[in-house]
Amino acid sequence: METAAFADTFDAWTDSALEWLGDNGEFLFDLVRTMLEGFHEGILWLLALPPFYVVAIVLAVAGWRLVGAWFGALTGTALVICALMGLWPETMSTLALVMTATSLALLVGLPIGVAAGFLPALDRLLEPALDLIQTLPPYIYLLPAIALLGYGPATALIATFVVAMPPAIRLTSLGIRMTPHEFIELGHAIGTTKWQMFFKIRLPFAMPSIMAGINQSLMMAFGMVVIAGIVGSGGLGETIYGAIRTLDIAKSIDAAIAIVVLTMVLDRITQSAARFGKGGTP
Amino acid sequence: MASIDTNEVLIDCQAVWKIFGDKAPAAMEAVAKRGLTKKQILQDYNCVVGVSDASLQVHRGEIFCIMGLSGSGKSTLIRLLNRLIAPSFGKVLVKGRDLSALDATELRQMRAQNIGMVFQSVALLPHRTVLENAAFGLEVQGIAKAERNRTAQAALEKVGLGDWLNRYPAELSGGMQQRVGLARAIASDPEIILMDEPFSALDPLIRRQLQDEFRQLTKELGKSAVFITHDLDEAIRIGDRIAIMKDGVIIQVGTAEEIVLNPADQYVADFVAGISRLHLIKAHSVMVPVADYQRQHPGGDIGTLARTTPEADIDELIGLTMQSDRDAIAVLDSGTVIGVVTARSLLAGVKGTTIGEQPAAA
Numbered sequence: 001m002e003t004a005a006f007a008d009t010f011d012a013w014t015d016s017a018l019e020w021l022g023d024n025g026e027f028l029f030d031l032v033r034t035m036l037e038g039f040h041e042g043i044l045w046l047l048a049l050p051p052f053y054v055v056a057i058v059l060a061v062a063g064w065r066l067v068g069a070w071f072g073a074l075t076g077t078a079l080v081i082c083a084l085m086g087l088w089p090e091t092m093s094t095l096a097l098v099m100t101a102t103s104l105a106l107l108v109g110l111p112i113g114v115a116a117g118f119l120p121a122l123d124r125l126l127e128p129a130l131d132l133i134q135t136l137p138p139y140i141y142l143l144p145a146i147a148l149l150g151y152g153p154a155t156a157l158i159a160t161f162v163v164a165m166p167p168a169i170r171l172t173s174l175g176i177r178m179t180p181h182e183f184i185e186l187g188h189a190i191g192t193t194k195w196q197m198f199f200k201i202r203l204p205f206a207m208p209s210i211m212a213g214i215n216q217s218l219m220m221a222f223g224m225v226v227i228a229g230i231v232g233s234g235g236l237g238e239t240i241y242g243a244i245r246t247l248d249i250a251k252s253i254d255a256a257i258a259i260v261v262l263t264m265v266l267d268r269i270t271q272s273a274a275r276f277g278k279g280g281t282p
Numbered sequence: 283m284a285s286i287d288t289n290e291v292l293i294d295c296q297a298v299w300k301i302f303g304d305k306a307p308a309a310m311e312a313v314a315k316r317g318l319t320k321k322q323i324l325q326d327y328n329c330v331v332g333v334s335d336a337s338l339q340v341h342r343g344e345i346f347c348i349m350g351l352s353g354s355g356k357s358t359l360i361r362l363l364n365r366l367i368a369p370s371f372g373k374v375l376v377k378g379r380d381l382s383a384l385d386a387t388e389l390r391q392m393r394a395q396n397i398g399m400v401f402q403s404v405a406l407l408p409h410r411t412v413l414e415n416a417a418f419g420l421e422v423q424g425i426a427k428a429e430r431n432r433t434a435q436a437a438l439e440k441v442g443l444g445d446w447l448n449r450y451p452a453e454l455s456g457g458m459q460q461r462v463g464l465a466r467a468i469a470s471d472p473e474i475i476l477m478d479e480p481f482s483a484l485d486p487l488i489r490r491q492l493q494d495e496f497r498q499l500t501k502e503l504g505k506s507a508v509f510i511t512h513d514l515d516e517a518i519r520i521g522d523r524i525a526i527m528k529d530g531v532i533i534q535v536g537t538a539e540e541i542v543l544n545p546a547d548q549y550v551a552d553f554v555a556g557i558s559r560l561h562l563i564k565a566h567s568v569m570v571p572v573a574d575y576q577r578q579h580p581g582g583d584i585g586t587l588a589r590t591t592p593e594a595d596i597d598e599l600i601g602l603t604m605q606s607d608r609d610a611i612a613v614l615d616s617g618t619v620i621g622v623v624t625a626r627s628l629l630a631g632v633k634g635t636t637i638g639e640q641p642a643a644a
């Protein structure tokens with residue numbers, strides 16, 4: 001009785017706090033939602049523009065050039081199977097969600113990571129915050145988002161953005177800090193400006209770590225986008241969620257296969273792009 | 283090669299100190315006021331003295347070696363010369379300009395255009411080709427790609443790497459990598475090249491070869507160099523003058539011959555003990571005055587002695603003595619006999635002393 005009363009009071013407070021935020025920040029949250037959904041729909045429109053086999057061919061060629069011939073062939077086949085299962089629109093929708101959320105996470109995460117690489121104080125400050133974000137179960141982030149932005153892709157995007165950002169920050173900061181001392185000295189001795197030191201010396205050394213961060217952000221985003229099916233993200237996540245609720249196991253397995261295909265294709269392609277970006281000898 | 287004014291001082295390092303540690307300024311003040319020792323500074327201030335009251339001058343066209351054991355402060359000293367490390371006390375002038383008075387832009391230009399540097403670790407950028415590495419200094423100076431590649435290629439050809447332009451550093455041997463490092467330094471055409479133990483990690487044969495090539499190239503281009511080494515043999519092969527460092531202090535500066543003949547203290551004496559004198563000591567150091575020779579050999583006719591120059595080394599002098607039926611050789615400088623090398627003076631030279639230092643009698 002006592003505890004239930006306490007919980008009721010707490011819930012009432014939370015509700016009124018969120019209501020207050022929703023009322024007073026309505027303009028702001030509407031703006032955020034419109035922008036997020038606009039961005040997402042733009043990318044989705046681009047992906048839906050060509051017929052499915054063009055997208056499959058483009059990704060197959062990328063897989064072939066960056067990973068290998070067998071991987072390219074596998075990519076093409078797997079994507080065609082996704083289309084044959086009748087899940088092509090959902091697959092592209094998921095891809096668009098992942099790309100939107102990941103680009104936003106990188107847009108914010110990379111500069112913060114660079115700053116943290118240069119400022120040990122900032123790095124020490126961020127460390128516990130990033131730890132916390134990565135420790136909590138990811139669907140926690142859906143709750144405040146759904147309260148403020150409502151049911152739909154915007155909520156999925158914000159929650160995915162939060163989950164995808166930490167690896168980009170961490171690994172960028174690490175990469176910037178990892179520049180070997182003798183190359184910093186070389187930069188000074190040869191008379192580089194601060195910008196030249198950054199772009200010609202620090203950044204190339206940091207690149208493998210930054211690319212690994214991008215890859216990890218992308219993978220985190222994939223995981224979250226599927227979970228975000230419960231808030232109406234659209235795409236494969238929502239297909240799985242809907243199929244499970246109606247016990248349509250076959251359909252949920254189809255959708256799961258499509259997710260596995262998409263994840264593996266993007267994982268291997270970005271990993272190889274990271275190695276490629278490092279340049280140098282094979 | 284244009285004639286160069288070897289009297290011009292390019293680097294003037296005046297009573298320079300470097301103390302490392304949080305309390306370095308306080309430690310420096312204490313040194314100035316009370317003359318603390320290195321050990322006291324470590325105890326009282328928890329600071330390490332890297333370089334202590336070092337003064338040296340490097341002239342145009344000269345190769346100046348700094349020799350000392352590991353930890354003696356060589357790397358610190360050479361970094362004071364281009365202000366990679368700022369001194370705790372004292373002044374460094376390069377081409378007459380006090381480095382501490384330059385602003386950031388001027389200092390950067392000075393480093394980019396006047397002072398090249400080669401590192402023991404080589405520090406070639408692994409993601410760039412040999413050519414791009416050699417052109418890096420020029421790239422930083424904003425020189426257009428076609429021109430900087432042309433200049434860098436010429437520099438690489440000078441160090442014998444004309445066929446390796448498009449390889450990556452990892453494909454090159456240690457010796458070749460160090461050549462790229464040298465090409466990168468000379469591509470910007472600086473007057474001064476700073477070399478911090480560039481050959482120390484190489485195997486002896488390659489090392490010898492690079493030492494000779496480096497000396498020849500530096501002289502050919504009319505560059506000045508400060509060359510750090512922990513190996514006295516290397517210092518002697520390469521250097522016109524040598525500074526010997528110990529515990530942050532320069533304890534002796536001179537030519538190899540001067541140092542071998544007159545070591546400043548027991549430490550230097552121990553160092554030079556194992557060095558062969560045969561090619562180091564020259565006739566002008568071991569000859570005795572003509573008058574002394576005539577006093578000891580009344581009737582000996584100087585005009586009939588075998589002749590040589592003041593620069594002939596002991597090895598040559600021994601050869602000449604063996605061929606001659608007389609036991610002395612006349613040393614001529616522009617036609618005049620300036621001294622005589624006798625068998626006794628030769629033997630003293632081999633021992634690394636001069637006849638004047640022998641006990642007077644005998």
Ligand SMILES: Nc1ncnc2c1ncn2[C@@H]1O[C@H](COP(=O)(O)OP(=O)(O)O)[C@@H](O)[C@H]1O
Binds near residue numbers: 303332351357358
């Ligand atoms: N950044 C630094 N901080 C503290 N001590 C240093 C630093 N750099 C060099 N030292 C100390 O200064 C002394 C001289 O070092 P160094 O110039 O590297 O000698 P060398 O090049 O002759 O081996 C050593 O005792 C070394 O430990």
Ligand SMILES: [Mg+2]
Binds near residue numbers: 356357358479
């Ligand atoms: Mg050193």
